[in-house]
Amino acid sequence: MQSDPGFYEYWPYHQRPRLxxxxxxxxxxxxxxxxxxxxxxxPANPHRKAWPQPSPAVPGYSIRDYGNRVxxxxxxxxxxxxxxxxxxxxxxxxCEHHPxxxxxCQERNWEFFSHxxxxxxxxxxxxxxxxxxxxxxxxxxxxxxTGQKCAGYLAPALSHSEDTLDLFAEVGTELFGDDGGFYTCxxxxxxxxxxxxxxxxxxxxxxxxxxxxxxxxxxxxNKVEPRRYGQMLKENFDRLYQEGAESGTVMCIPTHNYxxxxxxxxxxxxxxxxxxxxxSDVWVTTGREIxxxxxxxxxxxxxxxxxxxxASAKWEATCQ
Numbered sequence: 001m002q003s004d005p006g007f008y009e010y011w012p013y014h015q016r017p018r019l020x021x022x023x024x025x026x027x028x029x030x031x032x033x034x035x036x037x038x039x040x041x042x043p044a045n046p047h048r049k050a051w052p053q054p055s056p057a058v059p060g061y062s063i064r065d066y067g068n069r070v071x072x073x074x075x076x077x078x079x080x081x082x083x084x085x086x087x088x089x090x091x092x093x094x095c096e097h098h099p100x101x102x103x104x105c106q107e108r109n110w111e112f113f114s115h116x117x118x119x120x121x122x123x124x125x126x127x128x129x130x131x132x133x134x135x136x137x138x139x140x141x142x143x144x145x146t147g148q149k150c151a152g153y154l155a156p157a158l159s160h161s162e163d164t165l166d167l168f169a170e171v172g173t174e175l176f177g178d179d180g181g182f183y184t185c186x187x188x189x190x191x192x193x194x195x196x197x198x199x200x201x202x203x204x205x206x207x208x209x210x211x212x213x214x215x216x217x218x219x220x221x222n223k224v225e226p227r228r229y230g231q232m233l234k235e236n237f238d239r240l241y242q243e244g245a246e247s248g249t250v251m252c253i254p255t256h257n258y259x260x261x262x263x264x265x266x267x268x269x270x271x272x273x274x275x276x277x278x279x280s281d282v283w284v285t286t287g288r289e290i291x292x293x294x295x296x297x298x299x300x301x302x303x304x305x306x307x308x309x310x311a312s313a314k315w316e317a318t319c320q
Contacts, residue, residue, distance in 0.1 A: 007165060007187060007196050008206070009306050017301050019192055019248040021293070025283035026244025027237065028290050029276055031084050032154075032185070032209060032254045033075060035101065036091040036119040038064045047124035048159070067258025068098055074261045076104060082273045087287040089115040089154045089185070089254070092138040095145040102145055111286040112148050113185075114138040114168075116156025123159040132167045139175055149176040151288045154185040154209065169202045178203075183291035185209035191240060191249050193294040195302050203299055205291050208250040212236070215259040215269075230268030237276050250290060251276070 021028050040061045042050045051057035079086055088105060090112050095102050105112070116123075117138050123131055139150040153168045155161075165184055172181015184196065187206045196204045211217050213236055218229045233253060240249040253272075255261075260269050277284055 005162075005187075008189065008194055009197075009310060011194065011302075011306050011309065013191070015309075016192070016247065017298070017305050018246070019294075019298055021244075021248040021283045023281075023283070025281050026248060027240050027279075027281075028248060028250045028283045028285055028293075029084075029237075030087055030250075030252050030285055030287055030290060031079060032089050032252055032287065033072075033079075033086045034089040034115060034154075034254060034256045035068070035072060035094060035105075036064065036089075036115065036256070037068075037093045037097055038091075039118055039120045042118065042120035045122050045124060048122050048157075050120040064258050067256060067261065068094070068101060071257035071259075071261030072101055074266065075255065075257050076108070078266065078270055078273065080108065081270075082277045082284075084273065084277070084284055085110050085286055087111040087113060087152070089113060090142065091115050091117065091119050091156070092141040093117050095141050099145065106146055111152075111288050112142050112146050112150065113152030113154070113287060114142060114150050115154045117141075119157050122157055123155055123161045123164065126161065128161075128163045128167065131161055131163060132171060135164075135168050136171045136175070139171060139180065143175070149179045151180060151291060152183045152185060152207065153181070158186070160186050165196060165204070166199050169198050169204050170200055173200070173202060182295065183207045183287065185252075185287065191243075192247070193250065193290060193298075195299055195306065203295055205294055205299065207252075207287050207290050207294075209252045209254055209287075210236075211254075213252065214254040215265075216256050219259055219265075226265040226268040229265070230272045233269075233272035234275050237272075241279065241282075252287075 041055045051060050088110055142148055142150045155164055169181045183205050188211050191208055193205050193207055196206050198204050218224045237251055240251050243249055
């Protein structure tokens with residue numbers, strides 16, 4: 001019986017080789033706006049309902065439409081103010097439904113990574129070939145509309161399969177060589193990037209993407225108030241900043257334009273952004289840039305350290 005996903009080894013946080021970010025930054029900080037498209041009446045999936053209420057789910061659909069009509073513009077202006085380029089977790093159907101949003105993000109040099117095609121169509125129940133086709137479609141759509149070679153992936157509505165990471169890396173290589181399909185946001189196991197094991201052996205990395213700092217988890221699941229959410233963001237940063245003096249850490253704020261961009265929630269988010277970007281030794285960056293930097297400068301060292309520690313642990317076990 002498999003005891004863990006098998007994508008990575010146990011690797012103690014406090015005993016790793018030192019990680020350093022550009023210009024001596026303690027924290028690599030990125031914001032991942034989830035810009036999604038939800039269908040009013042999507043195809044049924046026996047493993048998960050798209051909406052909790054019977055069709056037509058007008059309330060759920062329309063608040064998400066509010067996000068793309070109003071919330072996105074509000075959030076984009078705020079991120080611009082603090083010099084943050086978004087790394088968009090994109091429902092790629094948005095390229096056809098709202099190309100004007102894509103154009104605005106392109107003008108600001110934001111990153112686009114794949115979040116599937118629709119956030120109402122899940123990986124659950126797909127065959128490997130069906131999932132491969134969906135991933136390929138999403139990556140080709142991003143490239144066709146933006147010219148970007150998609151580097152990262154977050155499964156639609158977090159509907160991950162056992163094959164997702166392997167398929168994403170393989171399709172990325174087929175389409176774009178080493179420039180495509182080399183990081184994931186689907187694993188929530190660390191505060192630093194980590195090497196990931198794939199069947200292809202491709203150099204592939206997990207970039208920290210926080211569920212705890214995710215605005216939907218905060219507001220909908222944990223039901224915190226906006227002021228408390230803003231304080232959580234600052235406290236999360238403070239701890240990572242403190243630890244980053246010893247070895248670089250990553251902080252991600254995943255947002256949704258129908259959550260954090262509601263008028264009564266914007267001040268708390270702005271105060272957190274002002275606080276975080278007000279520190280000079282913070283690398284304000286994107287998911288792709290974090291992955292690229294780690295792959296270039298630390299991936300091989302990390303692999304060697306993991307292998308050494310695993311070999312030592314096995315040797316100690318045989319000697320007992």
